[in-house]
Every structure is written in structure tokens, then in C-alpha cells.
Amino acid sequence: MSAAIQPYTLLDDEDCEARILAAREELGERLVILGHHYQRNEVFRHADFTGDSLKLSRQAAASKADYIVFCGVHFMAEVADILSRPEQVSILPDMSAGCSMADMANLQNVERAWKELSEVLNPDEMITPVTYINSAADLKSFCGEHGGIVCTSTNARHVLEWCFEQREKVLFFPDQHLGRNTGYTMDIPLDEMVVWDFDKPMGGLTVEQIQQAKIILWKGFCSVHQMFQPEQIDNFKQKYPETRVISHPESPFEVCQKSDYIGSTEYIINTIANAEAGTRWLVATELNLVNRLHEQYKHEGKNVHFMSPNVCMCSTMFRIDPQHLAWVLENLVEGHVVNQVSVPGDVAEQAKLALERMLEVSP
Ligand code: SF4
Incomplete structure (x- = not known):
């Protein structure tokens, strides 16, 4: 026993x-x-x-x-x-x-969205479903079954490029921020990336909005990265104007727009590791990682700071x-x-x- x-x-x-x-x-x-x-x-x-x-x-x-x-x-x-x-x-x-972001999409509400979208267009011909790796296995399976794909924060852009070679639209779940931040780097205008509110019939969207959208973003988010705000960057830079800002793409659009670098945890680690001595960094990702980077690189004269004044670790x-x-x-x-x-x-x-x-x- x-x-x-x-x-x-x-x-x-x-x-x-x-x-x-x-x-x-x-x-x-x-x-x-x-x-x-x-x-x-x-x-x-x-x-x-x-x-x-x-x-x-x-x-x-x-x-x-x-x-x-x-x-x-x-x-x-x-x-x-x-x-x-x-x-x-x-x-x-x-x-x-678990992961609170992953829990924001489940098979039942994704299947319902697919069915509702089929009232406007033929999703199996027109939409590639993409799930962020931060999702349950049955959603990855849904993507496998419907000609779709998984992505990570490292390869999201390559995945979206592949998707648009297959079909004209993407349904991206569960993280709206990763989808929007990545789509924007591909020159997709914000008004062609609509948010599907899974609590509302038809995602809260009109037929025209669905027809015009390139990416339909699930209304999910990471509760940790959602805490970062553009004002936190402004306030920090007032004190230390030389700061370089680096953010994970699960952070809000406005934060990423004010960042000098955007990328996955591995990207953040490598960028700071390869930076010159004496540089100062403001980082938008989980606290344990930022604290570890601070400890690891303070001896090289690098200053690594956490973006939010509030403690936000992944509970x-x-x-x-x-x-x-x-x-x-x-x-x-x-x-x-x-x-x-x-x-x-x-x-x-x-x-x-x-x-x-x-x-x-x-x-
Ligand atoms: S940091 Fe966010 S996305 Fe990552 S496991 Fe925690 S809740 Fe999920």
C-alpha cells in the first residue's frame, strides 16, 4: 500500500x-x-x-x-x-x-464555439484551431482531429504562419494575449483579431465581426502575467531611464508594446544571460524566475527587477x-x-x- x-x-x-x-x-x-x-x-x-x-x-x-x-x-x-x-x-x-489559464478553455465550450461558428462559415474549411501548450490534452486532441496544431510561446509565430497557409482564419485558445501579441507582429490589425467570449452566445460577436476576423482569440489569460501594467514600466523608467524592458507574450498587449524585447521564458533567460555587465532589466514574468535571474547575474553587475510592485507568483x-x-x-x-x-x-x-x-x- x-x-x-x-x-x-x-x-x-x-x-x-x-x-x-x-x-x-x-x-x-x-x-x-x-x-x-x-x-x-x-x-x-x-x-x-x-x-x-x-x-x-x-x-x-x-x-x-x-x-x-x-x-x-x-x-x-x-x-x-x-x-x-x-x-x-x-x-x-x-x-x-493546475493552470488557471488552461482551465479557461474546456472541450465542451470549445466544441460549442466550433458549432456556433459553423452557423456563419464552414470551420473545417476556413478555420485552423490552435491551442497553446498550456491547455488540457483533450483540447490538443480537438486540434489534432480538426487539422489544427499546438503552439508554445517560442514558436507561436511559425505556427500561425503555417495555419494561414492551410486556412484563412485561426481560432486561438486559451490565451488571448499570446495570440494578439503574436498576430500583431505579423501585421494583423487589432480589429481583425476579435475576442470570443465563451460565456456569451456566438462569443458575443456579430456575423460581420466573425467574417472579417483573421484570428478569433479565446477570452482566456494568465492570472500572473495579467498583473503587469504599462504604468509600471513608465514609473520604473522615470527612476532608471536606461532600463531595458523584457516581457513574456502572455502579458497584456500594452505592456508588450512598451517592451524592448518580447519572448518566452527561455528567451528571457538567454537575453539576460548574454547582456553586457552593468545593464538594468525590468522583467514581466513569474516572480520565482525573476528572483533567480537576479541572484544569478548580480555578480556580473546586472540588475534584474520584477515589473509589478505586487507579488505575483503562480500559485x-x-x-x-x-x-x-x-x-x-x-x-x-x-x-x-x-x-x-x-x-x-x-x-x-x-x-x-x-x-x-x-x-x-x-x-
Ligand atoms: S504562470 Fe500562468 S500560464 Fe503559467 S502555469 Fe501559472 S497560471 Fe498557468
């Missing part, structure tokens, strides 16, 4: 640290721990691989490990399961670690704590798999198709 989580919640971080290290030693190459950039340090330091969700899943699939422990959120463990070999097992230390990422990590690892040592994330075969097959299309068009 597997050990229950409750006794682990009474352990302090130091005890967990020792037990995690001992379990890792015991499991050896049978285990790989993946750490997303937004994880807290007490967990992040145990990762064999660190990075964004797609990069990590691919690294895990290429490893010899039987057990993939994903320190991230639920959709990431799903992607790891979809891309892994059949004998590999994907594990999420805390099943309540669901934060659910993965040393206690849950120790719990899943010690269970594995005992031969018990707890918190396995397993995507049903038919869903995984179509989702994989949409992921493979993305990998083909990615640079």
Missing part, C-alpha cells in the same frame, strides 16, 4: 531535502525530475532538467528513466505522458497543481513543495506509483498529432 501524504506535511523543508536526496540516490537512472522555471527554489534545485514544458517533456522522453516526475502543472505532466515511451510513467507531485506552480516531492519519490522507492498522469489512448493519439505538426513547423 502506498504511504499517505499526511505525515509528509508535518516535515520541514530540511528533512524533506535529505529524504529527497536519499530517494534519488536509490532510484538512480530510473528517475528523472523535471523542473519548470516557475518552480520555487527548494524544488527547482532537485531537477535533472530545467526549462519550459515542451523542452522538458522531450528531454524526459529521450532519457532512460522509467519515472518522469514533473515539477510543474497538470498539462505539463500530460504532455510528458503523451510524448513519452509507453513504458515510462508521468507523475505530478500534487494533482491540484498553482507553488503547490509543488518539497513535502509532495519527498512523498512521490519515497513511494517510488517502495515500488508504488502515486499521482500518475495518464492520458487515454484515443485522446493521446490525436493530441500527439497536433504536437507533431507543431514540432515539424518549429524552427
Whole structure:
């Protein structure tokens, strides 16, 4: 029988640290721990691989490990399961670690949107569905089935270019900001990117708006990146005019427009890593990552600041704590798999198709 989580919640971080290290030693190459950039340090330091969700899943699939422990959120463990070999097992230390943005689109309301759009045009001939990787496996599967594709914040532009070679319009979910910010860099005017409000009949749009749209953006957003405001840039620059501003494309349009650089977490890390000593950076992405960059580069004379005056870390990422990590690892040592994330075969097959299309068009 597997050990229950409750006794682990009474352990302090130091005890967990020792037990995690001992379990890792015991499991050896049978285990790989993946750490997303937004994880807290007490967990992040145990990762064999660190990075964004797609990069990590691919690294895990290429490893010899039987057990993939994903320190991230639920959709990431799903992607790891979809891309892994059949004998590999994907594990999420805390099943309540979801993604509030991913939860803003579900299969039921996306299917309803597709049906409603078919009252105006033939979606299977005219619209390519695109889901951001931050979404449930059944939405990736929906895209696979309808000639659509997955994107990440790194390859969104290449994916959209591919989409417009297939069909004239795109339905982009769940993050409106990534869709809008990317579409705008492709010279698509704002009035040709309309927002589909999933709480309203016909998305709250008129027939003319749907007919004229190039991109129909789902009304979803990341609660962390939504907190950044253009005024925060203005205020900071009043004090430090030399500041370079770098933002994740999940941030609002107005923030991205005032930024010097826009890109994924990997892009943000690389840009700051390669910057000259003495530079000052204002960064719009999750707090744990920004704090880590600050610590890492202060010795090189780089100043890395978090954009918002309010603390905004990803509360669901934060659910993965040393206690849950120790719990899943010690269970594995005992031969018990707890918190396995397993995507049903038919869903995984179509989702994989949409992921493979993305990998083909990615640079
Ligand atoms: S930072 Fe935003 S998009 Fe990323 S996992 Fe958290 S809620 Fe989801």
C-alpha cells in the first residue's frame, strides 16, 4: 500500500531535502525530475532538467528513466505522458497543481464555439484551431482531429504562419494575449483579431465581426502575467531611464508594446544571460524566475527587477513543495506509483498529432 501524504506535511523543508536526496540516490537512472522555471527554489534545485514544458517533456522522453516526475502543472505532466515511451510513467507531485489559464478553455465550450461558428462559415474549411501548450490534452486532441496544431510561446509565430497557409482564419485558445501579441507582429490589425467570449452566445460577436476576423482569440489569460501594467514600466523608467524592458507574450498587449524585447521564458533567460555587465532589466514574468535571474547575474553587475510592485507568483506552480516531492519519490522507492498522469489512448493519439505538426513547423 502506498504511504499517505499526511505525515509528509508535518516535515520541514530540511528533512524533506535529505529524504529527497536519499530517494534519488536509490532510484538512480530510473528517475528523472523535471523542473519548470516557475518552480520555487527548494524544488527547482532537485531537477535533472530545467526549462519550459515542451523542452522538458522531450528531454524526459529521450532519457532512460522509467519515472518522469514533473515539477510543474497538470498539462505539463500530460504532455510528458503523451510524448513519452509507453513504458515510462508521468507523475505530478500534487494533482491540484493546475493552470488557471488552461482551465479557461474546456472541450465542451470549445466544441460549442466550433458549432456556433459553423452557423456563419464552414470551420473545417476556413478555420485552423490552435491551442497553446498550456491547455488540457483533450483540447490538443480537438486540434489534432480538426487539422489544427499546438503552439508554445517560442514558436507561436511559425505556427500561425503555417495555419494561414492551410486556412484563412485561426481560432486561438486559451490565451488571448499570446495570440494578439503574436498576430500583431505579423501585421494583423487589432480589429481583425476579435475576442470570443465563451460565456456569451456566438462569443458575443456579430456575423460581420466573425467574417472579417483573421484570428478569433479565446477570452482566456494568465492570472500572473495579467498583473503587469504599462504604468509600471513608465514609473520604473522615470527612476532608471536606461532600463531595458523584457516581457513574456502572455502579458497584456500594452505592456508588450512598451517592451524592448518580447519572448518566452527561455528567451528571457538567454537575453539576460548574454547582456553586457552593468545593464538594468525590468522583467514581466513569474516572480520565482525573476528572483533567480537576479541572484544569478548580480555578480556580473546586472540588475534584474520584477515589473509589478505586487507579488505575483503562480500559485498553482507553488503547490509543488518539497513535502509532495519527498512523498512521490519515497513511494517510488517502495515500488508504488502515486499521482500518475495518464492520458487515454484515443485522446493521446490525436493530441500527439497536433504536437507533431507543431514540432515539424518549429524552427
Ligand atoms: S504562470 Fe500562468 S500560464 Fe503559467 S502555469 Fe501559472 S497560471 Fe498557468
